[in-house]
Amino acid sequence: MMTARLTETIESVARDCGFAMVGYARLRPLEDRERFFFDWIAQGRHGSMGYLAREPARRIDPRLVDPRFRSIVSLAFPYAAARVPDIDWRTQMRGRIAAYALGPDYHDYVLAAAKSVASVISGAHPGFLTRTYVDTGPVFEREWAAKAGLGWFGRNTMLLNREHGSYFFLAEIFTDLAIDAPAQLYRDHCGTCRRCVDLCPTDALESGYKLEPRACISYLTIEHRGSIPRDLRAKLGQWIFGCDICNDVCPWNSPGGEAEHHAALPYLPEILALDDAAFSRRFNRSAIKRTKRCGLLRNAAVALGNTGNRDAVPVLSLALASEREAVIRAHCAWALGILGGAAARRTLEVALSRERELEVAQEIRLALDEPAI
């Protein structure tokens, strides 16, 4: 099939599969990013995301994965921003989940859709190679999407498009077929707008176009293992999985549809009470499973502390007394220290007399020293 007919068919199948944008890029090494990326790793910016530092040369030159690759088809799958009901999350003790993680896990359905598009190439050109990625491959997805003309690399480090904003997932098909459909590069439309930089609670976007993942709420709540740095806990606010602030404040995004209460704003005491079986039942088919029970309950404890609502003391006390994961107990202690009051203090004192883990005992001591609010 000639390139023009092939791209027409790819685009029609992609549309039917739910993709809003398709672009093409000729594969070449990303030499101009090499220095940036090696410095980034040397600075330890990947934090707990060890996979980003493994075999970094493959991200710079995907032909090291397979030397036959010649072209990339880049695809964008839109999802809805979450407009959450206007409630007082502090009195209602509700956490917040990022829009991308509501509903079924996108890795499954976007990958299936991208594979259907890939079958157009293998159907028209039997014997040609295709490899499909959504999120998990050694691929700088935003970089290739920018090269394929789907959008520009925004000040919030998202791939942005004037029509579709940034609420879309990226997927790619690598192939050894030469697809000769040069892309029109998108110019930067951030202009002087700095809302994402100024409104990020943890200043993770530095001065823009660059992210410090170790400060990003999304990283801290999803990818980071172990204890959340004490100075960042209060800044997490109600976020317990991901964060949408730098997307929500971007003028290129529209407000989206009203999200379902139960999913987007889960009741925090219920989350903190999930055992292994209940966690699996609730999140088995959702992207939320990535943070595992330990991460989600740790985050829920922090958010309960951030409510400033002493109604949270009983559920935090119960978890501090009975939870088997030290990390969760440590964050419950922090939250009780922040909430303060006689009941929280009593719980902390009893817990300190029983605690065997040094790190948790230290958190309890610090919590007992915390000035009450």
Ligand code: B12
């Ligand atoms: C690791 C990761 C994270 C980490 C680290 C993010 C980061 N900035 O690196 C954390 C957990 C923080 C994260 C958060 C989020 N993520 Co994320 N993440 C990824 C993942 C798996 C890898 C990204 C990566 O390679 N990072 C390594 C660093 C070195 O990459 P980088 O900073 O982007 O570096 C590049 C650019 O900076 C570039 N560069 C340097 N200077 C310049 C200058 C210009 C002009 C240009 C063009 C490029 C450029 O050079 C590098 C190579 O391109 C990708 C999927 C993938 N495989 O690409 C999804 C991905 C980027 N994430 C995505 C999403 C949706 C999110 C969240 C919105 C989720 C949420 N709601 O919580 C947030 C957004 C936070 C943010 N502002 O980035 C989407 C983004 C879609 C889009 N429209 O852009 C992706 C593409 C997943 C997908 N398949 O859809 N993510």
